[in-house]
Amino acid sequence: GETIRVLVTGAAGQIAYSLLYSIAKGDVFGKDQPLVLVLLDITPMMTVLEGVVMELQDCALPLLREVISTDKEEVAFKDLDIAILVGSMPRREGMERKDLLKANVKIFKSQGAALDKYAKKTVKVVVVGNPANTNCLIASKSAPSIPKENFSCLTRLDHNRAKSQIAMKLGVTANDVKNVIIWGNHSSTQYPDVNHAKVNVKGKEVGVYEAIKDDSWLKGDFILTVQQRGAAVIKARKLSSAMSAAKAICDHVRDIWFGTPAGEFVSMGVISDGNSYGVPEDLLYSFPVVIKDKTWKFVEGLPINDFSREKMDLTAKELTEEKETAVEFLSSA
Numbered sequence: 001g002e003t004i005r006v007l008v009t010g011a012a013g014q015i016a017y018s019l020l021y022s023i024a025k026g027d028v029f030g031k032d033q034p035l036v037l038v039l040l041d042i043t044p045m046m047t048v049l050e051g052v053v054m055e056l057q058d059c060a061l062p063l064l065r066e067v068i069s070t071d072k073e074e075v076a077f078k079d080l081d082i083a084i085l086v087g088s089m090p091r092r093e094g095m096e097r098k099d100l101l102k103a104n105v106k107i108f109k110s111q112g113a114a115l116d117k118y119a120k121k122t123v124k125v126v127v128v129g130n131p132a133n134t135n136c137l138i139a140s141k142s143a144p145s146i147p148k149e150n151f152s153c154l155t156r157l158d159h160n161r162a163k164s165q166i167a168m169k170l171g172v173t174a175n176d177v178k179n180v181i182i183w184g185n186h187s188s189t190q191y192p193d194v195n196h197a198k199v200n201v202k203g204k205e206v207g208v209y210e211a212i213k214d215d216s217w218l219k220g221d222f223i224l225t226v227q228q229r230g231a232a233v234i235k236a237r238k239l240s241s242a243m244s245a246a247k248a249i250c251d252h253v254r255d256i257w258f259g260t261p262a263g264e265f266v267s268m269g270v271i272s273d274g275n276s277y278g279v280p281e282d283l284l285y286s287f288p289v290v291i292k293d294k295t296w297k298f299v300e301g302l303p304i305n306d307f308s309r310e311k312m313d314l315t316a317k318e319l320t321e322e323k324e325t326a327v328e329f330l331s332s333a
Contacts, residue, residue: 001034009040009084027250082126100131109142154269162226166199179196182267185285
C-alpha cells in the first residue's frame with residue numbers, strides 16, 4: 001500500500017519509547033502498512049533521540065521505510081497522515097496548574113499552527129500531553145483549516161483502567177467487559193461510568209451493576225481508583241505511566257484507523273459541539289463514541305441518572321475554567 005507518515009512528538013521521552021516499536025512493527029496501522037516515522041523533540045533531546053533512531057533501525061522492521069528525527073516543526077509536520085502529540089511541558093513540583101497551562105498553550109498553539117501550514121488537511125491529530133483536553137482544544141483552534149473532528153485526546157488509558165478494574169473484580173478477562181465510559185476531563189474529575197457497561201459472565205452478557213452487586217463499591221472506590229490511578233503509578237514507580245499509556249495510544253489510533261467493533265463503543269476526548277448530553281459546546285470532552293470510515297460519532301440516547309449528571313457537570317465545569325484560562329493565554333501567546 002501507500003506509505004503513511006506518522007509523527008510522534010516528545011519522541012525521546014519514556015511514553016514514546018514504549019510506543020514507537022508497536023507502531024513500527026504494525027500493531028496500529030496493520031501488518032501490511034508501510035510507514036515513515038517522524039520523531040520530533042526539543043533541541044536538548046536530539047542526542048537521546050539519535051539513540052532511539054538507532055534502536056528502531058536495529059529492530060530491522062520490514063514496514064518501517066524511514067525514520068526522520070528533527071527539532072524543527074516545518075520538517076516534523078510536513079504531509080502528515082497522523083500526528084500523535086505526546087510531548088508537553090510536564091508539571092514540576094510546586095507548579096500551579098495555571099503555570100502548566102500557560103507553558104502548554106505556547107507549545108500547542110505553535111504545533112497547531114504548524115499542522116495548519118504543513119500537514120495534510122485530512123490529518124488525524126491525537127493529543128496525549130497533559131492537560132490533554134485543553135492542549136487538544138488549543139491545537140485545534142490554532143489549526144482552523146483542519147476539521148475540528150480530526151482532533152481527539154487520549155482518555156483510552158482511563159477507559160482501559162476502568163475495564164480492567166471491573167474484570168479483576170469479577171475474575172474475568174478485560175475482553176469480557178465492554179462499553180465502559182469515561183466522561184469529561186483527563187484529570188481527577190473525570191467520571192468513569194459503568195451504568196451502560198456489559199460483562200460476559202459464563203457466556204451470558206449482563207450489566208455491570210447486576211454482575212457486581214456492590215453499588216457502594218461501584219459508586220465509591222471504583223471511581224476513585226480510576227480517577228487517581230495515574231498518581232498511584234507515579235507514587236509506586238517514581239515515573240508516570242508509560243507502558244499502559246503507550247498501549248492506550250495504540251488502541252485509540254487503531255480504532256480511528258479501522259473503526260470500533262460492532263456493538264461496542266470507546267471513550268475519546270472530542271469536540272463537544274452537537275452532543276445530546278447537555279455538555280457545553282466548544283469543549284474538548286471525553287464521550288462514548290463509535291468510529292467508522294475514520295469518522296467518530298457520539299453514542300446517542302444513553303439515559304443519564306442524577307448521580308451521573310452531577311459528575312458529568314463537575315468535570316465540564318473544570319474544563320470550562322481550564323478553557324477560559326487557556327484562551328486568555330492564547331490571545332497573549
